Amino acid sequence: MNVSREDILKVASLSKLELAEAEFEVVASKFRNVLAFVEQLNEVDTTGVEEMAHPVDVHTVTRSDTLQESLDHDVALSNAPKSDGEFFLVPPVLG
Amino acid sequence: MNQTPYRLVVGLEVHVQLSTETKLFCGCSTTFGAPPNTQVCPVCLGLPGSLPVLNEKAVQLAIRTGLALNCKIAEVTKWDRKNYFYPDLPKGYQISQFDQPICGEGYLDFPDPDAPETTQRVRLIRAHLEEDAGKSMHDEVHGRADSKIDLNRTGTPLLEIVSFPDLTSAAAAKAYLTELRLLLTYLGVSDCNMQEGSLRADANVNLHIPVDGNDIATPIVEVKNLNSFRAVERAIQYEAGRQFELWKQTGKTIKDAPKQTRGWDDEAGVTKAQREKEESADYRYFPDPDLVPLRVTEAMLSQQKVVLGESPSAARNRLQVNLGLKPYDADVIVSQGQSMVAYFDGVVAGGADPKRSSNWIQQDVMRTLKENDLSVEQFPISAARLSELLRAIDASVVDNTRGKSIFQYLLEHDATIPDAMAALGIVQVDSSEIETLCKELIDENPKVIAEARAGNAKALGSLIGAARKKNANADAKVVRELLQKMIDAM
Numbered sequence: 325m326n327v328s329r330e331d332i333l334k335v336a337s338l339s340k341l342e343l344a345e346a347e348f349e350v351v352a353s354k355f356r357n358v359l360a361f362v363e364q365l366n367e368v369d370t371t372g373v374e375e376m377a378h379p380v381d382v383h384t385v386t387r388s389d390t391l392q393e394s395l396d397h398d399v400a401l402s403n404a405p406k407s408d409g410e411f412f413l414v415p416p417v418l419g
Numbered sequence: 420m421n422q423t424p425y426r427l428v429v430g431l432e433v434h435v436q437l438s439t440e441t442k443l444f445c446g447c448s449t450t451f452g453a454p455p456n457t458q459v460c461p462v463c464l465g466l467p468g469s470l471p472v473l474n475e476k477a478v479q480l481a482i483r484t485g486l487a488l489n490c491k492i493a494e495v496t497k498w499d500r501k502n503y504f505y506p507d508l509p510k511g512y513q514i515s516q517f518d519q520p521i522c523g524e525g526y527l528d529f530p531d532p533d534a535p536e537t538t539q540r541v542r543l544i545r546a547h548l549e550e551d552a553g554k555s556m557h558d559e560v561h562g563r564a565d566s567k568i569d570l571n572r573t574g575t576p577l578l579e580i581v582s583f584p585d586l587t588s589a590a591a592a593k594a595y596l597t598e599l600r601l602l603l604t605y606l607g608v609s610d611c612n613m614q615e616g617s618l619r620a621d622a623n624v625n626l627h628i629p630v631d632g633n634d635i636a637t638p639i640v641e642v643k644n645l646n647s648f649r650a651v652e653r654a655i656q657y658e659a660g661r662q663f664e665l666w667k668q669t670g671k672t673i674k675d676a677p678k679q680t681r682g683w684d685d686e687a688g689v690t691k692a693q694r695e696k697e698e699s700a701d702y703r704y705f706p707d708p709d710l711v712p713l714r715v716t717e718a719m720l721s722q723q724k725v726v727l728g729e730s731p732s733a734a735r736n737r738l739q740v741n742l743g744l745k746p747y748d749a750d751v752i753v754s755q756g757q758s759m760v761a762y763f764d765g766v767v768a769g770g771a772d773p774k775r776s777s778n779w780i781q782q783d784v785m786r787t788l789k790e791n792d793l794s795v796e797q798f799p800i801s802a803a804r805l806s807e808l809l810r811a812i813d814a815s816v817v818d819n820t821r822g823k824s825i826f827q828y829l830l831e832h833d834a835t836i837p838d839a840m841a842a843l844g845i846v847q848v849d850s851s852e853i854e855t856l857c858k859e860l861i862d863e864n865p866k867v868i869a870e871a872r873a874g875n876a877k878a879l880g881s882l883i884g885a886a887r888k889k890n891a892n893a894d895a896k897v898v899r900e901l902l903q904k905m906i907d908a909m
């Protein structure tokens with residue numbers, strides 16, 4: 325599979341990754357390796373095989389609409405890089 | 420009628436918060452207004468290692484809604500990840516449904532705003548389940564302080580109902596939304612509270628402009644931030660005017676520009692271009708490996724069919740066709756909600772005349788509810804009691820004026836109609852008494868009688884006051900009718 329420079333830059337930007345020029349070739353070669361690995365699946369003949377949404381043949385796993393305890397407020401915020409004890413704080417977001 | 424040099428084309432995407440106790444994929448509460456970040460757990464915070472489990476109630480409510488919207492319900496439906504980065508979406512993706520939504524094509528008929536006795540139809544593309552995001556609060560003044568994130572809402576179940584672009588005016592869009600909200604509250608699937616964000620609408624708007632026998636379409640604009648029905652109507656009107664002016668200036672058509680997103684500024688009354696995030700439309704949907712598909716069984720469908728109940732349009736139709744109400748009156752009662760229809764039905768079931776019941780409910784009951792800020796469930800006069808009162812009026816046991824006094828009395832006292840009449844000193848006058856009264860009036864007022872016999876219909880009116888002076892309980896209508904009869908027989 326041919327992957328262009330633009331493809332890689334697009335995926336990087338969608339993933340919010342900033343690629344320095346020096347890193348580009350390293351990432352690009354890893355990226356192509358992954359694709360080549362997955363591409364092996366194309367060798368399997370899947371003619372007539374029904375498409376599956378999930379690898380295991382299990383369906384309709386549900387729970388009842390019953391309240392479960394939420395995390396304590398301070399525990400919920402404890403992993404946040406920044407908080408004011410009430411909210412998670414993040415760098416300013418414009419609208 | 421449409422005098423504009425273009426046809427307006429509008430489709431609506433409506434997000435409805437489903438009335439579940441807990442979130443779509445975890446057991447956290449969905450209650451509105453809790454202190455920030457107190458209704459969160461590892462699942463809705465997107466902490467590593469946590470796994471979502473589907474809430475069966477959300478599925479049931481989605482199926483019920485789909486059935487009421489005449490949708491084809493999927494036999495198998497699945498979950499997909501919609502990937503984007505935003506601070507109020509902790510996982511970095513929203514669990515939604517991409518290519519196998521739970522509800523497929525359907526439609527909704529709604530009262531035509533231009534011809535209220537007929538309906539318009541909007542076709543629906545689909546309705547799918549998804550989880551809500553959290554809430555961000557930004558530093559509006561300077562834009563420099565940190566943004567605050569509250570994740571209580573994260574994971575709340577939403578049903579997104581997407582219409583075809585079948586709506587041809589701002590008024591039609593509002594009317595569709597009004598009917599949809601009414602239906603959803605009848606179904607009990609959502610409280611549809613717009614202030615609390617339980618019902619949110621985005622509008623896709625463009626114009627078809629006839630030029631030399633061909634239709635030219637303007638670029639499609641998605642208008643967001645529509646927080647009220649009024650906002651929906653105003654934003655669409657504004658957007659139509661704006662697009663037409665822009666087309667006259669630039670000539671740009673749907674082929675020249677991709678779909679644009681604009682936000683409605685309610686205060687300024689304008690739509691404003693929203694900053695386009697690069698590649699924002701590329702959500703890279705893929706099936707969520709943490710969730711297995713859902714099979715909708717016959718049992719699940721019939722369970723919901725049983726609880727569908729009467730839709731607003733069916734109720735309107737029944738009130739008109741079976742009970743003889745005018746379309747306007749039927750609509751007023753139905754629009755008040757299911758409890759009001761039940762109250763009306765209760766009054767009629769008690770034997771009162773449907774039209775009189777409708778008048779009294781629209782005037783006296785609804786006015787009292789409004790003045791006292793009550794719901795019909797809290798109304799002090801039961802349907803059976805009001806029915807008893809209206810039957811008394813139907814049977815001329817009391818006249819309308821006396822009926823209003825009894826109504827006022829019943830608001831304060833739990834009493835039967837005879838007890839209320841006794842307490843108010845209202846005595847039903849028997850017919851022989853009325854006859855004597857009328858004979859006296861005729862004897863005492865020869866001049867008026869002469870005028871009445873000469874054909875002056877108004878002349879008798881002056882005798883009604885005189886009759887009430889002689890006997891306060893005399894029914895004006897009965898007196899008038901008897902007087903007329905006696906004069907005619909002279």
Ligand SMILES: [Zn+2]
Nearest residue numbers: 445447460463
């Ligand atoms: Zn949770």
